[in-house]
Amino acid sequence: MKGIHYFYTMSKGRKILHRIFYGCFLLGITFLAMEIILRIYNPFGFRLKGDQIILPVNTKLTIQNSINPKLDSVIVNTRNELGFRGESKPADFNSRLSIITVGGSTTECHFNNDDKTWPALLEHKLDDSFQHVWLNNAGLDGHSTFGHQVLLQDYLVKIKPKVILFLTGVNDVESDRPSFHDQQNKRGAFSDLKHYLVNNSEVLSLLVNLARGWKAQQTHNTSGVNIDPRQLPVSHMTDAESAAQLKLQQQFLPGYRERVRELMDTCLKYQIKPVFITQPLLYGEGIDSVTQVNLATIRHKNVSGKCSWQVLELYNDELRKLGAERNILVIDLAARMPKNSLYFYDESHFTNAGTEKVASIVNESLAPWLANNFPSFHQ
Structure with a gap:
């Protein structure tokens, strides 16, 4: 019985490990596919890349202002296809x-x-x-x-x-x-791995910009x-x-x-x-x-x-x-x-x-x- 229990435990462990590896494989394939698709066509258009500079494009930020009476209560900041x-x-x-x-x-x-x-x-x-x-x-x-x-x-x-x-x-x-x-x-400009990956990956850049936009909407605030x-x-x-x-x-x-x-x-x-x-x-x-x-x-x-x-x-x-x-x-x-x-x-x-x-x-x-x-x- 002990041998059977040991075999059962090993099999269960292998299945879990297999699922982890399979999940990582699917994640990697999905990430690669998204990277290729976004490089061919990016409907979000968050970045415009020159030889040196990267600009946000086609973005619209809405800021709820409740702290500065000299500015509008709702501020819309839009950037066009040029950034x-x-x-x-x-x-x-x-x-x-x-x-x-x-x-x-x-x-x-x-x-x-x-x-x-x-x-x-x-x-x-x-x-x-x-x-x-x-x-x-x-x-x-x-x-x-x-x-x-x-x-x-x-x-x-x-x-x-x-x-x-x-x-x-x-x-x-x-x-x-x-x-x-x-x-x-x-x-x-920043040599660390984090900035390198974000600057050179369409997927990571998209996620970062979406997160920034969400954060701006959630804070409903302005540093002005x-x-x-x-x-x-x-x-x-x-x-x-x-x-x-x-x-x-x-x-x-x-x-x-x-x-x-x-x-x-x-x-x-x-x-x-x-x-x-x-x-x-x-x-x-x-x-x-x-x-x-x-x-x-x-x-x-x-x-x-x-x-x-x-x-x-x-x-x-x-x-x-x-x-x-x-x-x-x-x-x-x-x-x-x-x-x-x-x-x-x-x-x-x-x-x-x-x-x-x-x-x-x-x-x-x-x-x-x-x-x-x-x-x-x-x-």
Whole structure:
């Protein structure tokens, strides 16, 4: 009987092992089949692959906002087949006044509705004076001029719009290498096995993007938190402390200037006209008319609001000077944007009222320039 029981136990163990191996085999075959099918035809269209950059395409994110009264309660963020916000690329693209905006989160406007981003509002304003305008928003959260150059070389020069607008500055402060956000959409940026597999597998990429979408729907939240200047700590920096912060920037400014020059050169090489926009900031000199807070003494990243603004202005100055030297239009949004919390929900991101103000300021300088450079589209 003992022998029979032993034989029975061994047989049962083999059956379980057989089922495990068979299940793994079926899983492997199914995974391989899905990988092949998705490489031939991917109905979800989550990624657009260039030589270096990977962009999300044909996606729609709905955000339930209950924490920021300066933004809509329901925010829809849609990306088209190019991976950008805006209308699809038209069949008559070459006969359009094609414009693409490039920048970080203040260009992407992730927490503004599709029709309330400043690029979308700018397009509507341009429609009043120009015919056949097509404008897309290629802003990517956290991107600096490092990421802009990769996007430009890898993708935008192939689309070849007539004009590219660059809003740069805040993500380049004290930066001498690509940030995590610059690397996030880039092929091979992360050498670990996990990122390699996700970047190179259609199935894993699909699962990750579905999981991200589900998580976004479940959280019903937004990181676009409204920061009340009245709740921020106060900073009283000495003149010596401010001078030290400004001096520190001297090691980063030449690199920023060179990266901007490279963006200009790349555009001109491919017969694309570049236009640059300086970066505005809520903090700096003056009293916020909404909260009556002194914007100079707000503490921001361990420095005063005034010092933070002075630092950013060093980068804006590099852009202004280079634009003048190269005869390239620089729209001085930094100087013209009111320092008013009506227009900002934190130090740099725009409320719905803010995106409308940005679009108006940019349009005032851009429209005459477009009329001069593309008279056939002016009406």
